Amino acid sequence: MTAIAQSASSETFVLNLGPQHPATHGVLRVKLVMDGEYIVEAEPVLGYIHRMHEKMGENRTWAQFLPNTGRMDYLHALAYNHNYVCLVERAASIEVPERAEYIRVITNELNRISSHLLWFGAFVLDLGGFSPLLYAFDDREQILDLLESVTGSRLTYCYFRFGGVYNDVDQDFLDGCKAFVARLRERMPMYHNLVTKNIILMKRLQDIGFIDAEMCRKYGATGPVARGAGIDFDVRRHEPYSVYPRFDFDIPVYPGCDSMARYMVRMDEMEQSMRIIEQAVGAIPEGPVMAAKAPKIIKPPKGDYYHAVETARGSFGIRAVSDGTNTPYRMKLRTPSFSNLVTFGEAAKGMLLPDALALMGSLDLVIPEIDR
Amino acid sequence: MKAYIRDIVNGTWSLLVGMAITIRYFFGPVVTLQYPHQTVPMKPRFRGHIDLVLDERKGTNKCIVCNACMKTCPSGCITLEGEKREGVKQKVLTYYQLDFTKCSLCGLCVEVCPTAALDFSKDYNLVGSQESEFVFDLLKRLEERKQ
Amino acid sequence: MTIDSELLRLLLYVVGFIAFIATNAAYLVWLERKEAGHIQCRIGPKEVGPFGLLQPVADGLKLMTKQLIIPKGADSFLFRLGPVLVMTPAVMCFVTIPYSDTIVARNLDVGLLAIFAFASVNVLGLLLGAWGSRNKYAVISAARVVSQNVAYEIPMLIVIVTMVMVTGTMNLHEVVTSQNGGFWHWNIFRFSASPLMPVAFLIYFVCMLAETNRAPFDMAEAESELVAGAFTEYPGMGFGVFFMGEYANIVVGTSMATILFLGGWNCPFGLWPGLHWFLIKMYALIFTVIWIRWTFPRTTFYSLLNLSWKVLIPVAFANLILTSALLKVL
Numbered sequence: 009m010t011a012i013a014q015s016a017s018s019e020t021f022v023l024n025l026g027p028q029h030p031a032t033h034g035v036l037r038v039k040l041v042m043d044g045e046y047i048v049e050a051e052p053v054l055g056y057i058h059r060m061h062e063k064m065g066e067n068r069t070w071a072q073f074l075p076n077t078g079r080m081d082y083l084h085a086l087a088y089n090h091n092y093v094c095l096v097e098r099a100a101s102i103e104v105p106e107r108a109e110y111i112r113v114i115t116n117e118l119n120r121i122s123s124h125l126l127w128f129g130a131f132v133l134d135l136g137g138f139s140p141l142l143y144a145f146d147d148r149e150q151i152l153d154l155l156e157s158v159t160g161s162r163l164t165y166c167y168f169r170f171g172g173v174y175n176d177v178d179q180d181f182l183d184g185c186k187a188f189v190a191r192l193r194e195r196m197p198m199y200h201n202l203v204t205k206n207i208i209l210m211k212r213l214q215d216i217g218f219i220d221a222e223m224c225r226k227y228g229a230t231g232p233v234a235r236g237a238g239i240d241f242d243v244r245r246h247e248p249y250s251v252y253p254r255f256d257f258d259i260p261v262y263p264g265c266d267s268m269a270r271y272m273v274r275m276d277e278m279e280q281s282m283r284i285i286e287q288a289v290g291a292i293p294e295g296p297v298m299a300a301k302a303p304k305i306i307k308p309p310k311g312d313y314y315h316a317v318e319t320a321r322g323s324f325g326i327r328a329v330s331d332g333t334n335t336p337y338r339m340k341l342r343t344p345s346f347s348n349l350v351t352f353g354e355a356a357k358g359m360l361l362p363d364a365l366a367l368m369g370s371l372d373l374v375i376p377e378i379d380r
Numbered sequence: 381m382k383a384y385i386r387d388i389v390n391g392t393w394s395l396l397v398g399m400a401i402t403i404r405y406f407f408g409p410v411v412t413l414q415y416p417h418q419t420v421p422m423k424p425r426f427r428g429h430i431d432l433v434l435d436e437r438k439g440t441n442k443c444i445v446c447n448a449c450m451k452t453c454p455s456g457c458i459t460l461e462g463e464k465r466e467g468v469k470q471k472v473l474t475y476y477q478l479d480f481t482k483c484s485l486c487g488l489c490v491e492v493c494p495t496a497a498l499d500f501s502k503d504y505n506l507v508g509s510q511e512s513e514f515v516f517d518l519l520k521r522l523e524e525r526k527q
Numbered sequence: 528m529t530i531d532s533e534l535l536r537l538l539l540y541v542v543g544f545i546a547f548i549a550t551n552a553a554y555l556v557w558l559e560r561k562e563a564g565h566i567q568c569r570i571g572p573k574e575v576g577p578f579g580l581l582q583p584v585a586d587g588l589k590l591m592t593k594q595l596i597i598p599k600g601a602d603s604f605l606f607r608l609g610p611v612l613v614m615t616p617a618v619m620c621f622v623t624i625p626y627s628d629t630i631v632a633r634n635l636d637v638g639l640l641a642i643f644a645f646a647s648v649n650v651l652g653l654l655l656g657a658w659g660s661r662n663k664y665a666v667i668s669a670a671r672v673v674s675q676n677v678a679y680e681i682p683m684l685i686v687i688v689t690m691v692m693v694t695g696t697m698n699l700h701e702v703v704t705s706q707n708g709g710f711w712h713w714n715i716f717r718f719s720a721s722p723l724m725p726v727a728f729l730i731y732f733v734c735m736l737a738e739t740n741r742a743p744f745d746m747a748e749a750e751s752e753l754v755a756g757a758f759t760e761y762p763g764m765g766f767g768v769f770f771m772g773e774y775a776n777i778v779v780g781t782s783m784a785t786i787l788f789l790g791g792w793n794c795p796f797g798l799w800p801g802l803h804w805f806l807i808k809m810y811a812l813i814f815t816v817i818w819i820r821w822t823f824p825r826t827t828f829y830s831l832l833n834l835s836w837k838v839l840i841p842v843a844f845a846n847l848i849l850t851s852a853l854l855k856v857l
Contacts, residue, residue: 023663031751045667045828072454075486134751136742136825139402142567146411153423160427160500166486174487175425202401207391208743208823211830361667362752362827388838395823402566402822411568 020048023361027056031134031365034375038352038368040361047364050356052349058379065328065339070096070306071170073339078164080343081377083123086116086155087319089168094249095315095326096170099308102299108172109251110292114185115155115167117281117288121192122151123320124274124281127372131271132203134369135212140203147192154184171302185289189282196279204275210268217267217367219355227354228347231322232277233371236270238263243318255287267370274372307334321345321372345371346378422502427485430478431501432522441522442497445471449489449498457482458489473519480506480514537622537633544621552774553583559817566821593763601760602659609656609757610765613772616648620779625700627792627802638699642783643687646738649776650676653740653747656769657757668756671828672747675737678832679744682839683734686727689847690787692854693720703791710795715788721850723842728788730839730846732812735780737831739773742820746828781812 026037035056041049061080065073077092078085090112097104125148129141152162158177159167167174203209224234234241242259244252260276262269308330316325322344329338348371356364413420422428432441445462457479462471490498508514557572557579564571572579597603623638625631635641650672657669693714694702706713714720715728737744748756758766785791785808792805826834 021663030754044670068454071488072452074488075454075484079484132824136745136749136751137823138563139405139567139821142569143405146568157423157425160423160425160487161485164484166484169491174491198401202398202822203824205394206398206823207394208826208830210394212824212827360827360829362746362749362825365752384837398822399818402818405568406562406566406818408568410565410570412570414570414573 019043026053031368032375033130033373036349036373036375036378040356040364042361045361047356047359047361050353050364052352054349054379056379057376059376061380062339062341065341066336069334070308070336073336074169075164075166078166079376080341080380081319081321081324081345081374082164083126083374084119084320085163085165086112086119086167087317088324089165090116090250091315091317091324091326093168093170094317095313095328096306096308098315099311099313099328099330100170100303100306102171102302104172104299105296106251106293107176107295108297108299110288111158111173111177111297112168113250113252113255114177114285114288114292115158115165115173117284118151118155118185118188119165120320121278121281122148122155124278125151127274127320128199128203131369131372132209134365135209137203137209140199143195143199143202147195150188150191154181154188157181157184169298169302170306171299172297176297182289182292185285189286192278192282196275199275204271212363212366213266213268213271213370214264215266215268216363217270217355217359217370218265219270219351219367220265223351223354227350229322229351230344230347231318231320232270232273233322233348233351235259235261235273236370237265241323243316243323247316249315249317251288252284254291255284257281257284267366270370270372305334307332316342319344321374321377322348341380343377343380345373345375349373349378422504426500426502426504427487428501428503429480429483429485429506429516430489430498430518431525432473432476432518433497433499434522434526439526441473441476441519442495443473443476444495444497445473446494448492448494452488452492454486454488455482455484476518478516478518480516481511540622540633541618544618548618548621548771548775548778551778552771553587555774555777555813556586556770557583558813559820562814562817563821566818587767590763590767595765596762598660598662598760601661605655605659606760607765609652609659610761610768610772612652612655613649614652614768614775616645616652617772617775617779619645621775623699624779624782624786625703625791626805628800630802631700634698634700636698639687639691639697639702642699642779643684646776646779647676647680649772652772653757653769656761660757660760662759664753664755665757665759668747668749668753668759671749672740672757675740675744675746675828675831678835679734679737679839682730682835682843683738685840685843685847686731686734687787689721689727689843689850690714692847692850693717699786703786703793706790707793707800710790713788713790713793719853721846721853723846723849724788726842727846728784730843731784731788733834733839735784736816736819737835739776739780741777741816743823743826744831745820745825746831749825751825777813777816778809781809781816784812785809 020041020043023040023042024037025040026032027035032038037053037056039051039053040047061076064076074089074092077088080088125144129144132140155165156162158181159165159174219229219233219237221237221239224237224239230241238261240259240261245259257280260273260280262272310330310332312329314325314327316323324344325342327340328336331337352368352371355367359367432443435442445460447460450458450460459477460473461475462473465472487500490500506514561571572582575581575585597606620642622633623635623641625634653672654669657665691697694705696702710716715724717724740747748758758769761769785805789808792802793800794804
């Protein structure tokens, strides 16, 4: 801890933030060149939890890669599941029954809310507020119970299958969804009163952590980070997949470019997800949940396929090249947090350490997804 | 000056509102479950590690040693052996080993099984100090369950 | 051979105070954890003893059995001195605090001054300990502690000056006796001296939070930013002593609030004054301090300075001028 970098102009020192640090939520390491408490340079260092998911995808059959998808972004695992099955369905031209699509949307949006709730708690924890985390976990627990009752697991789901979903949902689950939406609607004003309107929080987030549209375009940042910079882009709306076009929902966009804008985007997104769940639960058709003609062994025709979904953190795309065998020839994963993180290096320049950590929290990073 | 005073008043008010919320929870009910003393029953679809299903009619497992689970497992954690026996049409399972240290509980093996010989256990209280404790002999576990 | 009875008395008091500080700190941790638990819809400690009441004993044992590691490259003298410098002034403060009409170790005529003089040494302890541990996080924290405490001592002392003007004495015993009677005699409600008295109390309370490094001003510790701030390198009892000193400082701060504003050991209705009223008021304030910690996020350094310079100091000054004007007129 004694390495002090001397530069000609000023006295700076290097601070190693991570790989084990309470604010990085995982094994992210950020090399900070500091001048007092001001950050002169920030360089994220990756690779501490790299598991070679892309290479694993190329070394196993299409179906065998399915459980891997839930392990990248463990907070919104179903979106990753969804993207992969959508990709393979597109490649192998598998028709998915309506009911399965509705179930996918409902579980996906529940998972999105649970991810945002966890982010909310962890973000306020980064800012030093403890109790909201536990309140958010109380609500998140309800979602996990609901999802556990249909998928069988609580975090790293592997629920979607090529041509449908693993098993059907029952009336209890649909009622549970309605009850949960009612409960969270009731709790949202509490969150806003306790946290959003709190003067201390407002002072820490407003006009701090500037990431504008230009920067988002430059680094490919998507999701709430881009929407907090005024870019109206949501894969669910702009490259529609599944049955999303059938639902009436808004895409929250805030032009603030600061941490507060990103915070508000996510808070509003939870409400929009609740709207989608309500509509989907109300309109879910009867029928099978698995395509009747889904082939047992998947061998997509030769070709180059891409599919993207909107996860809680942004646009997640998979590009897969098939050579007609039962293993993908090439698998490329484009994860949103990776692009979002890169903006940190530029945005954190000249910031104070606590503000930079608030900025990092507002990016909602999931490290295993960055390294994958 | 007006904005300055409004800022102070609004700020103080927001802090008081926050304190009112937390004190309400202070006197509110406790939502946590005291885990080792209380437990929740596992949901019917809970996915623990796999177990062989007991065939009530035959009093043994349903496995026909087709090796589908072994082939489909993404992590290669299943090893099984079988032998041909006199008077039995299908192969008989003699050894079924699950290396739970590698298993990711995806359930592909349960899905692929043609005779529904596999099922998820509801066992979540797994603990051990050695890796070898998580290599299960499922046939032995089935025998133990029968008794 | 005769022993100076006054000295013996003082010695007994100090031993008593140290025992009180240690057990009190341990049980404040328990209170903190319990209160945090219930605020967060949990129970808090419950396994060790009934209601988890033996938890502090277990924690203390754990801290004491830990190895005291002095990091390589650290200044071992300053590293050891840090906790002592935090703890000692806190004990010294206790000497002049009157808990009831009769319970006071040394009734100094400049008691008020002595307490605030001792209380400001605590910064030095944190600074030296953090500097001595040669950890970058700790050094950043040390810099924060110093500027934070300097910034907050100003409005606090302005409020204290106002109180000295109102009560006309620096003797804490006399400060309390001047508030004898029901709660309408207490300084917080002495509107005849200044209509801003409740505001002055609020300013004092905020400054006390900042002085004792409590949330939302816990920038010295700031676990999500600076890992553990000044205490990052401290293992076992080194950390334990820091902790004790911190809680002792909270007790001193809330005791002073009780004495200066809430009438010390006086009963709100003029009935049965005594030690119990002092303790009730003090612990109610401590409860509030903990309650605040588990409600708000942490402020940043510049908003803290903004608050001090742009809000607290002008208001404290306004109160001072108003009070002196009213004293002159009436």
